[in-house]
Amino acid sequence: MDRLDSQVSSGPEAVRLQASSLKPSQANGPVVILTDQLKKTYFTDAGALEVLHGVNFEIKSGEFVAIMGPSGSGKSTFMNILGCLDVPTSGTYKLLGESVGDLSPDQLAHRRNKFLGFVFQGFNLLPRADLLENVAMPLLYAKVPGAERNQRAKDMLDRVGLSPWIHHRPSQVSGGQQQRAAVARALCGAPSLVLADEPTGNLDSQTSDEIMKLFCELNDQGLTLIVVTHEPDVAAYSKRLVRFHDGRLVQDAPVSDRRRP
């Protein structure tokens, strides 16, 4: 506890200085994400295993960040915490200025629903529902009434170019189309931030490019994005590249030769 207290009391100023010096972001909107000495320890039968050793990180509105790193580097754990799917063991994580470390599972669910959108490697659409219902699902849990829900989901599917397939099931459309639907679902609740975990991992290179172009367009329209990937080609679409190694943030730099669609 002493250690934690000392970090919290002495941390913020130093960290903020360090963070701003480390990442010369092009965006300068309001801060969406701020982590301060973020640590995560897993307690197993074999003992305690610290997978994040104090990560300081900041993202402002409108950024497009790629996170890279070998497996076991802690990037997935970091993403889970950023996505409010998990809570840090120590340190603070502020989403839109609000610390989420002490929130209950349902409060976390509310933050995920309202402020975050997820895109997964395996698309993760519900097989029994059609694309429209899949895309409308975040609005269902936000208690948006049925008619408005469907209209917003239709608009979103239109935006990702899936209008002709809204009543198809996921298994009836291609992988690229499924991932587009997943992007539409992530956007449907008008989130402040979209987290994409290996969004192109299950797609061929041409389809991957399509998805990344879609992300670029959305970012141009003001969407804040984090993409986890191990493919440099994919990371090249982003504006800022962050590398993890052994539970530490080891590189954070703007992408100089950015790939543009």
Added chain:
Amino acid sequence: MFPAMLLEAVRAIGANRMRSFLTMLGMVIGVAAVILMLAVGEGTRITVKKQVDSMGTNVFVILAGFQNTSGVRSGSGNRHTLNESDAEALKELPGVEAVTPIVNNNSQLVAGGQNWNTMVQGVNQDFLTVRSWDLAEGRPMDALDVSSGSRSIWLGQSTAKELFGSLNPIGQTLRVKNVPFVVEGLLAAKGQSLNGQDQDDTAIVPITTSQRYLAGSQFRGMVRMIMLKAASPEIMSHLEEQIRELLRERHHILDPMQDDDFFLSNLSAVMASAEATASAMTLLLGAIASVSLAVGGSGIMNIMLVSVTERTREIGIRLAIGARRRDILTQFILEAILVSLTGGILGLLIGSVGAYLVQAIWRTSVVVTSSSMILSFTVSAGIGLFFGFYPAWKAARQNPIEALRFQ
């Protein structure tokens, strides 16, 4: 939100039709058993009530017994211990609406070319009141008939039909033991009695007439039976005591240890025992039904647990996009209730068809009441809720990260 969740539940059930159907089977059988059992119970109750009512409501039957003096049971010479003056005395008791002595004789009735053997009951003018029996046609028996011993006869529906067919019997003449009688009235149809006898196969005559012409060797004034109608059901038990007291006093039975020389019974007691039998039956079937429902419920729980495991990834996705625990809980409970309720409705249909078959085959009255439908409806929904809760709770407790990782 609710319609979307309901649609999801319907889909989840529809995705595995065979499995869902087999899961429902326990509920189907259980609810069908409940419906059938309640229908048979209710049918029995109504039948008994109808039969008891047909005997007349609030009626006491007093039968002549044997004399029993200090343990020595006297023989047949003294067997007829009731007489007409007992009936007269009973009529004076407060709360007694009507009393009739009854003398029965099986006699051959002859009319024109037809003859028919039936029970001819010698009664007084209050008989129809006591039995709550209406007159279909003709005039009622009056006090003059009884006091003068008129040779008038009133026929039950069956007797009239056997003797006169479609002919109107009123005013016709018939002979009983070679004595001519004039048919003065036709009794309304009464149906079967408790022991299955046709109550309409009878004829009544004034008791005085019966004693004079038909009774044979019976002692004058002695009767086999007295029927008594109480003014209201509330006073039945009190009246029973008074009747017993009065008759014992009149028969000089002073020793409280000494037995009555008559048998006093009332039909509500008969009804109570019939109802006790019916409720014992209901209890037994109820036990079978609850076992079946418990088995059905645990079957639902079992399949829901399997379903939760199978759909771990789906749960993870839902949690990731913002479902709260209670949303997941509601989703799975809704599904369990839907399975159970569908089974319940199927069981309701099958039980009703079964009840109809029971009625058609065994010719017993079976009544499916709306309250038994509502009961089985709520019970099956309740079972879905009860047995669906644990699996749903398990689903809602999933960690989103692990659930998403589930293959």
